[in-house]
Amino acid sequence: MSVSAKNIDRGDIVGARQHRHGRWAIYLFLIIVCLVQLVPFWLAICQSTKPSSDMSSTLVPRLTNIQWSNFTQAVTEGGILRAILNSVIITLGATVLTCVIGAMAAYPLARRPTRGNKFVSSFILALMMIPPLSILVPLYTFLVRIGGVNSYWGPILVLATSNLPLAIFLYTAFIRSIPSSIDEAGMMDGAGPMRIFFTLILPLLKPVTATVVIMTGVGVWNEYALSSYLLTDQSMQTIAPRVASFFAAQSSNLGVGAAAALMAALPIIIAYMFLQRYFIAGMVAGAEK
Amino acid sequence: MARQQSTGQQSTGRPHAWASRFHGAKINLFYVPALILLIIFLVYPLISGFMISLTSWDGYNPQRLFVGVTNYGTLFRDANFRMTLVNTLIYGVGSTIIQQILGLALALMLNQKIKGRTLMRAIIYLPALVSAVIMGTMYYFIFQYQQGALNTILVALGLDRVVWFQNPHNAVLIIVLVNSFQFVGTSMIIYLAGLQGMDRSVVEAASLDGATGWKMFINITLPMLMPAFTTSVVLNLIGGLKLFDVIKVLTGGGPGYSTNSVSTYISIQYFDNQNAGYAAAMGVVLFLIIALVTTLLNKGLDKLNWQS
Structure with missing residues (x-):
């Protein structure tokens, strides 16, 4: 030494x-x-403070006489606030669904490792390899048929499902690390599997749930590829597709597009500032599957 | 129902051997909701996509004409598809290389006791958290023709404006760079986690043996980072091969079809050209490529891990 x-x-x-x-x-x-x-971010701030008539350099923001009109226009014409609300609803719905259904599914897969259940586990894990765009045609066709396009429940179910395999994998690994004596104690008290899971196991899953919530929440909040086709109605669109279509429509007015992009980026930046530790832990855990 | 004895089932996981005695087969009902969702929204579309790929369906007509594997034949004679396939590989491999080099370098630097490292880590990781579409919109302000940052600088220097996305080669390169910089923080975080999880005693023993600088890095640090390397490469490569959002915002696949990835080309063939059957065939090919790459990569990198 x-x-x-x-x-x-x-x-x-x-x-x-x-x-x-x-x-x-x-x-x-x-x-x-x-x-x-x-x-x-800097360039977006510079652009957003200027009206389109302002021909001064776009590398420095306006410090006096800031034009808030870009922001108000992004809200009134672009419907950015409405889009944020839609994102909150769909993200919450999908995240809760992923956590509850994922944790439940993981319980038998962790506690009853029969040959059949091992097959189910690897089958679920293999589904992670399906890229969303590879099933765009059939998925869109199917959702049109069942009326899930331009609804909240359609994207909630689709996005929850695409996050389920990773969630189940993380929950299974975590439940395996919980001593079985806890289940045993529940048995002794005469509790059935439902009660054991919901009253004894579920409360212990908080750390892994934080990881799943962050992985799923960030993923659903940012999702664009599928959402942009499942949500085409402006009043139903989440922020990513909304900003993209608004930006395309306002191609001559960069300031408004910049204001919309900044407002759309803000919620996740604020969440990151307050929950940085969890974001990074969640990201690492999710990556090292 | 919990006390019901489950007979004749195998329980291999040693610590849970008793549990399977208590939990009967009925407990498997717990994964039924998950399986139902996965089958409806992933497995069924995958199979249905394969069926659609065997038709010349336009996406709207109730009639679907069965054409066998014609779409797959067309696919390999379609010069645009070959180009998107090459682009997809460039997006995947290019981003992966840049992100590994830069991500590892940043992790090594920010693993040292440097002032402001927490803030710098947070800044570097920040763009990875924002939706690629929204980041893409903001990156667009660098390359925009009339008021973009690069052209503003060129004009200030007395030079002419450049149409940055006019030349397909430039456009593809810009997309690779934007994607790499947006997600370099992810690789950095994975490598940082790897560095922090390193066995201190091995590092100390090596420094006792007189290992320093490069020698230490090549012989000790790098081999111990192999798991992080595997994770990061798989994540970046798959992310790059699936690239969609940035392309849609920056170039929309243009000029012509020249910057499309397979993913964006699928959406164009389906929604713009009404070639649902053809788009579905591309979807099947995209799935096969990703599945193959993931499997091979996991196998290959596992072997690498084993050897080191």
């Missing part, structure tokens, strides 16, 4: 000059990357 400490100390002294240069280069590089990541 003391030897290694000495080694590290000496290494620091020997490499001190080189080290300092390296540190500057690292800082410079990191700051450039951060700026690159912020540029789109």
Whole structure:
């Protein structure tokens, strides 16, 4: 221990000059990357504060006499607030459905690992490989037939289902780590599987539920490919398709498009600021399936 | 019903052996709702899509004419489809390479004790959280012709404006870059998690043996990051092969069909050209490509993990 400490100390002294240069280069590089990541937001802010008649540079925002008209127009004509409400409804619906149905499905798959159930598990996992656009034609046709286009329940069911495999996988892994003695205690008290699951197991699933909520919530909130075809009615559209169609319609008026994009990005940025730790933990857990 | 003995079933998972004695087969009812949803909204469309791909259906007519595998034959003679296939591979592989190099570099830098690293991590990850469509709209302000940032700078320097999306090669490159930068934070976070999960004792032992700098990185850090590498590559490659949102916002697949991915080309053939049968055939091909890549990648990278 003391030897290694000495080694590290000496290494620091020997490499001190080189080290300092390296540190500057690292800082410079990191700051450039951060700026690159912020540029789109900056440009959107610049555009959104100007009327389309303003021909001044688009690289600096207006600081005085800011034109809020772009924002009001995005709300009145673009229906951005309505779209945010639609996104809240569909995201909530899909997320709750994914969590409840996913956790329930995971219970027997974790607790009763028969050969049949193992097959069911790997079957569900394999469904994760289906890209949404590969089933666009049949899915759209089917939803038109059952009246699920331009409804809330259609996209809720579709998007909950596409998030189910990952949710079931995460819940199964988590339930396996819960000692079976908890179920056993419930049995002793004469509780059936329903009661054991809902009163004993479900309350223990909070950490993994946080992960599933973030994965599903962010995914559904941002979903565009399917939503843009399932929701074509302006009053039913969620934010991603709404901003895209509004932006396409307002191609000559960049300021309004920028205002709409900023307002659409804001809810998730605010959520991220407050729940950063959970977002990152959820992302990592979801990726390392 | 819980006390019902379940006989004749195998229970292999050791710690749960007792549980299967208590939980009868009826407990399997718990996954029935999930299976119903998955079958209705994933499995049925997949099968129905294959059936539609064997017809010349336009998407509206109640009559669907069976044409066998004609659509698949047309597919491989369609120069536009070949181009979208190449684009899809460029989007997938290009983004994956950029994101691994940049993501790993950022993770290594931000794993050190640097002032403001929490803020920098948050900033770099931020675009990955915003919908690709909305980010795409904002990235558009960099490349827009009249008021875009790049052309504003060119004009200020006394140069002519450039139509950034006019040349298909440029347009494809811009889409790869935009997609890579938007999601580079995801790779960075995965590598950071890998670095933080590294076994300290191995690192210390190596430094006792005199390993420093590059030697340490190549022989110790890199092999220990292999699981993170696998995760990140699979995630980025599949994300790139499925690319849809950014293309729709930045170029709409144009000029002509030159920047389409298979995903966007499917939507164009279905909704714009009323070729539902043909679009469904492309959907089947897209599914096969993703399934094949995922399976091969998982197998190949597992082997790599095993060897290191």
